[in-house]
Structures are given as C-alpha cells and as structure tokens.
Amino acid sequence: MADHVKRDYRSALRAAQADDTRRAIVNAAAKLFTADGYGATTIDAIAGASGVSRKTVFSAVGGKVALLKTALDWAVAGDDRPVALSDRPAFQDLFALEDPRRLLREWVRLQVQIAERAVGLFRALEVAAETDGEARELLTTVHRQRLEGAAQIVDRVAELGADGAAVPRDHAVDVAWLAADPVVFDRMVRQRGWATHAFEAWVADALIVQLLRD
The missing domain is CATH 1.10.357.10 (Tetracycline Repressor, domain 2)
Known part of the structure; x- marks a missing residue:
C-alpha cells in the first residue's frame, strides 16, 4: 500500500x-x-x-x-448532517406544493415533528436564557429563525393566490410563528395530554381559518 x-x-x-x-x-x-x-x-x-x-x-x-x-x-x-432545513427534501417538497391548504397542513406536520424531537431542549434554553447572556442570544436567534420560517410559509401561501389573505401579512407571520413554537406543543401535548395527531390537526385547522379567506 x-x-x-x-x-x-x-x-x-x-x-x-x-x-x-x-x-x-x-x-x-x-x-x-x-x-x-x-x-x-x-x-x-x-x-x-x-x-x-x-x-x-x-x-x-x-x-x-x-x-x-x-x-x-x-x-x-433530525440528524447531524450539515444541511440547512431549506435544502432538505422534506422542505423542498413542501414548497413545491400548489394547494395552500395542503401546504399549511404539511408545514404544520413538519413543525410538530420538530417539536417532538426538540421541545425538551427548547425548554432548557428558555430557562437558561433567564440567567445566561449567551443562552439569551441563542434564544433570540432561535426566535428570529422561526419567524423567518413563518414568513416564508406565509409568502408562499400568498404566491399561490389562495383566495386572498384573511389577515395582513405581519399578522399572518405572527400567527404562523406562534403555531410553530415548540412551547405550544409542550403545553397541549406534554402537559394537557393531547394526542399528537389531534394537536397537529387543531393547529393546521386554526392556521387555515386564520390565514386563508374562503
């Protein structure tokens, strides 16, 4: 050799x-x-x-x-590969959808999967941010990234011309941002005992009502 x-x-x-x-x-x-x-x-x-x-x-x-x-x-x-979420097949397939209602349901499904994996770490970060400056900066970054993701999904829905928006864009982004917060999953599934599929359906239904005009 x-x-x-x-x-x-x-x-x-x-x-x-x-x-x-x-x-x-x-x-x-x-x-x-x-x-x-x-x-x-x-x-x-x-x-x-x-x-x-x-x-x-x-x-x-x-x-x-x-x-x-x-x-x-x-x-x-979901793994340790250095690949951005936006470059992963699940998210690329998501943004290729052309039905805004299905788009929102699939987006919620992905957010629930993320929450299932990461909610304990999010809770740890929130507590750490109360006393640790570096953790506080990290939490701010995490919130900003989730807001950017919410804006992308709201803008994609708008691109699809989904019968017009039911609420102003800023409002829609805030609603989607909250819907994707793992703390909401923690409250309803881990603390109140909701089934994951029931929580997912509830969030998706709420987003469709909030973001789309019939």
Whole structure:
C-alpha cells in the first residue's frame, strides 16, 4: 500500500472517530439538558455520560451553550448532517406544493415533528436564557429563525393566490410563528395530554381559518 494511501486511510479513520466522539458528547448533553435542565447539567456530567474527559468535551464541541446549540440544531434537523432545513427534501417538497391548504397542513406536520424531537431542549434554553447572556442570544436567534420560517410559509401561501389573505401579512407571520413554537406543543401535548395527531390537526385547522379567506 502506498504511503499516501495509508495516510489518507488513517486521516479518514481519525475523522470518523472524531465524529463519533462528538456525536456521543452531543447526544449525552441533549439527554441531560432535557432530563435535568440547563443549570443542573455540568460539563463533568456530560463528560461522564459520554465516556470522555472534560477537556475532550470542550475541544470537540465547546462549553454548555455551544453544546445546547448543537444539540438543538441536530434535534431540529433530525440528524447531524450539515444541511440547512431549506435544502432538505422534506422542505423542498413542501414548497413545491400548489394547494395552500395542503401546504399549511404539511408545514404544520413538519413543525410538530420538530417539536417532538426538540421541545425538551427548547425548554432548557428558555430557562437558561433567564440567567445566561449567551443562552439569551441563542434564544433570540432561535426566535428570529422561526419567524423567518413563518414568513416564508406565509409568502408562499400568498404566491399561490389562495383566495386572498384573511389577515395582513405581519399578522399572518405572527400567527404562523406562534403555531410553530415548540412551547405550544409542550403545553397541549406534554402537559394537557393531547394526542399528537389531534394537536397537529387543531393547529393546521386554526392556521387555515386564520390565514386563508374562503
């Protein structure tokens, strides 16, 4: 085997091992943040749960806010691939739909799936933001990103000429932004015991009534 082939193999192996280590750390952090909350979760606890040293946690991912951000990003996306939501097949298929009612129902379905995966981390972030400046900045970014996503779906509905908008655009964006908030899912499904499919149908029906004129 040529030297350069051996080097490439070793390099690929080290990269794969580093990815596995990072994945283990972030998954451990996600479980601890969700179960114990942000304040009670320590770097030492994350290191112990992932079977690495404290130093490795920092070098592989970063501090607590970086860990929470990465865990949240992965939960929202559904995996750790560095691909934006807008570039993923589910969202590309969504924006290719031409029926505004189906578009809203499919969008809600995707938002509910995200909430199921990420709601515990969102709650941890909200609590962390009360006392941690970095977490507060992250929460602001998360809210802004959700607002941008809501604006995209509202504008797409408008592009489809769906019998005219039932409410002004700013109002529509705010309604969609709230509908996609994982905290609403948390209140109704986790706290009040609604079935996920019932919650999804309720939100979709409400959006259709709010955003579309018959």
